[in-house]
Amino acid sequence: KNQVEQSPQSLIILEGKNCTxxxxxTVSPFSNLRWYKQDTGRGPVSLxxxxxxxxxxxxxxxxxxxxxxxxxxxLHITASQLSDSASYICVVSLKAAGNKLxxxxxxxxxxxx
Amino acid sequence: KAGVTQTPRYLIKTRGQQxxxxxxxxxxxxxxxxxxxxxxxxLQFLFExxxxxxxxxxxxxxxxxxxxxxxxxxxxxxxxxxxGDSALYLCASSSGTSGGAHDEQFFGPGTxxxxx
Numbered sequence: 001k002n003q004v005e006q007s008p009q010s011l012i013i014l015e016g017k018n019c020t021x022x023x024x025x026t027v028s029p030f031s032n033l034r035w036y037k038q039d040t041g042r043g044p045v046s047l048x049x050x051x052x053x054x055x056x057x058x059x060x061x062x063x064x065x066x067x068x069x070x071x072x073x074x075l076h077i078t079a080s081q082l083s084d085s086a087s088y089i090c091v092v093s094l095k096a097a098g099n100k101l102x103x104x105x106x107x108x109x110x111x112x113x
Numbered sequence: 114k115a116g117v118t119q120t121p122r123y124l125i126k127t128r129g130q131q132x133x134x135x136x137x138x139x140x141x142x143x144x145x146x147x148x149x150x151x152x153x154x155x156l157q158f159l160f161e162x163x164x165x166x167x168x169x170x171x172x173x174x175x176x177x178x179x180x181x182x183x184x185x186x187x188x189x190x191x192x193x194x195x196x197g198d199s200a201l202y203l204c205a206s207s208s209g210t211s212g213g214a215h216d217e218q219f220f221g222p223g224t225x226x227x228x229x
Contacts, residue, residue: 043117043203043220044156089156100169101146101218103156 003027004104006090012110013080021107023073023090031093035064035075038087038106047075047088077109085111115140117206117221125227131192134224136204138185144168144209145187146218147179150201159202162187163209191226199228 004025013019025033032051036044048057048064050073056065061078077084090104118137126132138145146169147159158171162181181187185206191198201223207216 041222043205043222045220046217049217100158100161100171102158105155 003102004090004092006088006104006107008107009105010108010110012112015080015082015111015113017080019077019080019109021075021077021088021090021109023075023104025071025073025090025092025102025104027092027094027102028071033064033066033073034091034093034101035062035073036089036091037062038089040086044089080109080111082111082113085109117204117219119202119204119221119224121224122222123225123227125229126194127229128194128196130194131190132194132226134189134191134202134204134226136187136189136206136221138187138204138206139219142206142208142219143185144207144216145181145185146205146207147187147189148203148205149173150203150223151199156203159189168209194228196228199226201225 007022032049034049035047037047038044047059047062050057050066052068063076066073087106087108089106092102094100094102120135136145144163146161148156150156159173160167160179161169165181176192179189203220203223205218205220207218
């Protein structure tokens with residue numbers, strides 16, 4: 001079983017709408033939890049990095065939340081744009097493994113006009 | 114500041130051959146990490162180099178190896194290629210000063226390796 005599970009696997013939303021992506025993890029203790037955006041054919045780009053003591057972090061229209069008690073994180077996209085079409089990957093940095101990154105399978109988001 | 118560069122961008126090899134991929138980190142960054150990305154397994158950590166030393170390693174066979182030079186540039190080598198090695202290989206650089214705990218990683222565009 002993957003230590004970082006993301007849902008849904010894919011999502012289609014209309015331009016201008018909001019959406020929320022989920023990430024559940026079992027690894028602990030962790031150093032931080034990250035969200036990345038990966039456009040097709042490109043490397044991932046960091047959106048947010050949160051330590052276990054942070055509850056929320058924003059980057060423009062992207063807001064990540066973290067509940068360390070339930071081991072859940074979410075990424076909320078506000079007023080989606082066509083350029084938001086990408087894969088969003090949740091990543092946990094595992095303290096016990098020398099801060100090695102463990103990746104979720106990603107959520108593929110398609111924004112339609 | 115120039116970003117992370119990887120060469121070549123695309124590569125086609127046959128089974129049994131070996132391949133070397135190159136990664137130039139952002140100027141001033143001392144840590145380079147390598148990842149394999151496939152549709153089935155997603156992104157998986159291969160190894161991390163910091164100041165020419167391997168600092169962390171994933172769960173890949175010994176056919177996968179790497180090294181880092183004094184200018185922080187890194188190479189990854191895969192020997193005796195198998196069909197399953199077809200993937201996008203990504204490298205990421207970071208300052209490496211916090212031991213990886215909170216370093217932001219900057220990814221390159223990747224090298225698409227196809228093994229026939």
